[in-house]
Amino acid sequence: MSEEDNERLQPWIDEEAGLEAHAGDDPLAAVLVAARRQRDDIPEALIGPVLENVRAAAGRRRERRVPVSSRVLLGLAAALALLMARPPLRLPDVVTPETPRTHILKSAVYLETESEGRVVHLDLKVYEPID
Amino acid sequence: MTEVLAPPVALAFERRLARAAAAGDEEAFARLYETHRLAVFRIARAVAGNDETARDVLQDTFLKVHESLSRWRGDSRLRTWIVRIAVRTAIDHRRRAVRHRGPDVDPIEPGHDPRARLDDAVALRQVQALSERLAGQQGLILRLRLLGDLTNAEIAVALGLQEANVRMQLSKAIRKLRELL
Numbered sequence: 001m002s003e004e005d006n007e008r009l010q011p012w013i014d015e016e017a018g019l020e021a022h023a024g025d026d027p028l029a030a031v032l033v034a035a036r037r038q039r040d041d042i043p044e045a046l047i048g049p050v051l052e053n054v055r056a057a058a059g060r061r062r063e064r065r066v067p068v069s070s071r072v073l074l075g076l077a078a079a080l081a082l083l084m085a086r087p088p089l090r091l092p093d094v095v096t097p098e099t100p101r102t103h104i105l106k107s108a109v110y111l112e113t114e115s116e117g118r119v120v121h122l123d124l125k126v127y128e129p130i131d
Numbered sequence: 132m133t134e135v136l137a138p139p140v141a142l143a144f145e146r147r148l149a150r151a152a153a154a155g156d157e158e159a160f161a162r163l164y165e166t167h168r169l170a171v172f173r174i175a176r177a178v179a180g181n182d183e184t185a186r187d188v189l190q191d192t193f194l195k196v197h198e199s200l201s202r203w204r205g206d207s208r209l210r211t212w213i214v215r216i217a218v219r220t221a222i223d224h225r226r227r228a229v230r231h232r233g234p235d236v237d238p239i240e241p242g243h244d245p246r247a248r249l250d251d252a253v254a255l256r257q258v259q260a261l262s263e264r265l266a267g268q269q270g271l272i273l274r275l276r277l278l279g280d281l282t283n284a285e286i287a288v289a290l291g292l293q294e295a296n297v298r299m300q301l302s303k304a305i306r307k308l309r310e311l312l
Contacts, residue, residue, distance in 0.1 A: 034254030
């Protein structure tokens with residue numbers, strides 16, 4: 001095949017014209033045109049249900065991500081509170097502003113995180129009796 | 132609809148749609164999917180060579196779009212951004228497939244459309260097989276242009292090349308293809 005044959009397809013390479021014009025007398029153009037016809041054969045069944053899968057997969061990723069981080073934060077907070085309290089841990093039954101000052105605040109941890117659109121507050125306070 | 136609008140209007144429309152989808156508007160995301168799914172599937176099939184992997188690529192691409200829409204800056208067309216994600220995702224899937232079981236193409240079949248001719252299926256298979264024998268990125272560029280229906284500019288953006296380079300590679304691919312045919 002000569003360079004002229006290749007030159008014929010240059011407009012398609014430059015995006016200026018279709019291959020169809022040469023499909024009758026150029027075997028390569030004919031093959032490319034036929035391949036392109038097959039390219040457009042895409043049944044709805046192949047691409048239709050994909051959107052639902054994407055939504056489901058995106059939902060699963062969200063679910064996986066948020067609760068895990070919440071659990072980790074809660075676990076960390078609990079571990080931190082325990083460490084700071086130094087065992088044996090003795091907590092009063094009820095501590096209110098009216099509670100006689102028999103206990104002192106030993107440590108406090110406050111955390112806030114969000115899970116599935118709900119805000120989760122964690123307010124841990126550790127008191128120690130006054131000797 | 133966006134294709135017939137003037138670019139600034141189209142961009143503003145796309146930004147609104149993307150913002151809505153990123154904020155969790157499922158209808159907006161569905162609209163976005165409807166607009167771009169055929170283009171993404173064509174790219175996926177052009178790169179991967181078979182329907183099964185192409186479907187995975189389609190799904191994976193839109194999952195990435197779903198997750199990163201809020202980061203789309205809106206300074207280029209949404210199609211350009213989605214095409215780039217699709218091409219990269221398809222290349223990744225293809226690399227994995229080749230590593231595990233070699234290049235994978237559908238068997239020669241007349242296609243899903245009963246009107247499709249066996250000749251067309253043979254031609255498609257022939258182009259896919261021959262493009263595997265082209266040097267460097269020539270095969271990929273040829274498939275993206277012919278089967279993925281991308282413009283030279285879109286291929287250049289997706290692969291990080293100059294547009295003139297894409298045109299040159301395509302010219303070489305055609306020349307080589309003629310020798311191989």
